[in-house]
Structure formats: C-alpha cells, structure tokens
Amino acid sequence: MMMLWRSSVTPSMWKHPGGEEVLREQAGGDATENFEDVGHSTDARALSETFIIGELHPDDRAKLQKPSETLITTVQSQSSSWSNWVIPAIAAIIVAMMYRSYMSD
Numbered sequence: 001m002m003m004l005w006r007s008s009v010t011p012s013m014w015k016h017p018g019g020e021e022v023l024r025e026q027a028g029g030d031a032t033e034n035f036e037d038v039g040h041s042t043d044a045r046a047l048s049e050t051f052i053i054g055e056l057h058p059d060d061r062a063k064l065q066k067p068s069e070t071l072i073t074t075v076q077s078q079s080s081s082w083s084n085w086v087i088p089a090i091a092a093i094i095v096a097m098m099y100r101s102y103m104s105d
C-alpha cells in the first residue's frame, strides 16, 4: 500500500518526472494501484521507498478514500482538447462559406 501525504512529497524537495498534478490527485489516499498502472521503473520503485514516513494502522485502512482513476482523467482531458479544436474549426469553415457566398453576390 502506497500512501501519499501532502507534506511527504513537495515540489521543493523533489520533482516527479510524471508531473506534480498526478501526485496531488493521490494525496491522502491509496495510490498503489495507479503507481503500478503507470509501470514505474525499478529506480522509481526504490525512490518511492525513501518517501515512506510510516505505516497506516489496519483499522484505519478501510477509511481511506480511493483516488479517482488518473488514467481515465487523462483520456477525458484529451477528448475535451479534441472538441476544443474541432468547434473553432467548424466555425471557421462556416465563416469562410458565408464570406464566399457574400463575395459571389
């Protein structure tokens, strides 16, 4: 079980190669599954061991919130950036067509 605490991993101490935001999303929860999903190197694994600040009491483990799936969030943000690009493109095509019909009159 991997725990990430707001105080244990701070940008001033260390910069996560996978970005700051993904770690922030995991803070206060069990990040084990997401850590494994990414397929971290053995170096990353060894480094994560150095961040251990204690072990959670078994009675408290059930109270942990599971962080939302990071990979799903990534897919969602990709699809929204896709629609951000398509809508202005369609608008540009409509404007171009209106301009053409205006000029041909």
Ligand code: HEM
Pocket: 009, 016, 017, 018, 019, 022, 023, 026, 031, 034, 035, 038, 039, 040, 041, 042, 043, 044, 045, 047, 048, 049, 051, 070
């Ligand atoms: C203390 C815990 C963690 C440590 C020490 C750590 C360390 C690292 C390191 C050293 C890398 C560079 C690539 C490698 O060596 O594998 C990396 C990449 C990455 N990590 Fe972590 N990581 C931690 C937690 C997490 C968590 C919880 C997530 C996801 C929620 C995550 C997501 C990523 C991603 C997306 C990359 C980029 C992969 C790529 O670009 O190929 N990391 N991390």
